[in-house]
Amino acid sequence: MNKKKIIVSLSVIAAVAAIVVGGTIAYFSDTETSTGNIFTAGTIDLKIDHTLATYNGEHCSQNCWVTGDNLISNHSFESPEITDPAGWQLFDSIDDWDNVSDAKIELQGYVFDSADGNQHLELDSDPHGNSASAIEQTFITKVGQRYQLIFAWSPRPESDAYDSEVVLDVKVVNVEGEPLSDTIVSGTGPINWQDATYEFIALGSNTTLRFSHGGPENTFGGLIDNVRVKEMECEIMEREDWICELWALKNLEGEKFFNFGDIKPGDWGTNVISYHVYDNDAHVCMIIDNTTDDEPELSGALNFLIWEDDGYGNYDSENGLYEGKIEDGDWRAHLGEITASTENYVGLFWCVGEITKENSNLECDGSGVGNEYQGATMSADLIFYAEQSRHNEDFTCADAVWNDVAPE
Helix, strand or coil: CCHHHHHHHHHHHHHHHHHHHHHHCCCCCCCCCCCCCCCCCCCCEEEEEEEEEEECCEECCCEEEEECCCCCCCCCCCCCCCCCCCCEEEECCECCEEECCCCCEEEECCCCCCCCCCCEEECECCCCCCCECEEEEEEECCCCCEEEEEEEEECCCCCCHHHHEEEEEEEEEECCCCEEEEEEECCCCCCCCEEEEEEEECCCCEEEEEEEECCCCCCCCCEEEEEEEEEEEEECEEECCEEECCEEEECCCCCCCCCECCCCCCCEEEEEEEEEEECCCEEEEEEEEEEEECCCCHHHCEEEEEEEECCCCCCCHHHEEEEECCCCCEEEEEEEEECCCCCEEEEEEEEECEEEEECCEEEEECCCCCHHHCCCCEEEEEEEEEEECCCCCCCCHHHCCECCECCC
């Protein structure tokens, strides 16, 4: 065989082999991706309200009015529309309201007159088994905003009074600090629509309103209609020698807890302040700072009593925080490690003179205050400070820093 031909043949074989190998190469792969990983620094939102103030026994009150649109949808139970010729109908659910019971929801039409529109709700519905109805609606609110709730209610005709027991439950507190709930035991007789009116302060960005039946399960229940929730606005009240200001939960913007123009020996007053932290648990401090005095120093005549309060201004010696004069310009009290979104109160009693205590009763004796304090003025900043409590077990209020100024 020709040697040259052999070499050429081997070259051809090698070339073919290269082509075959290149055509059979394959790579298997798999990719899993976690996108948008985020670390967000936590926040603390501290809000303060001023729920009660008195001056020599006179209460600070507010002139408030309703504003804005009704926040309740399907407020007079017009949807769904009753189609039963009997004038009433049972539904598993109705628009904008949640059924939170095992019973059906009964809407009535022309069988009884409604307070508003053509339909209303009866709270004891289903004649088969469980009949005690309960409905609720959650609506958007503003933290610290004051609201008015009004709804129309009536006894169910041809039933006993206890049959028409209506239980109201709003998942907030009212303006006096108590949980907002009530039970209405209506009378008997014909339709008698009446408005029930309440006020409350929203504690969150959503508030839930619930109506439920409280009487026996016998298909006779109270009637509800025309449910309205609206925002309220209030104005600052000016009394003789006293500008008193109450406000709902908010971030403070220069509001004054104390604004007196002509105090005298023996004058006294009380204040109830609530504080809330949101988003994270926190240490909370109450600080009196930047105390300034004219000559003579009025702080020498003013005595204070400060305590952890129940929301009503009732002094409790077991929960005392401070008793005495505020003369050093920087007084601090640790109000505790506060759980987020809880209601907490401080009570304060001030006196131009000496404070006397008889159990929870507080009185002011101004007999020891002389003429040297005439015309004197005292001013101070009242500061509430919150700092995270997690991983911060050794915090004290002496460490509190605000406005980038370290404590002295």
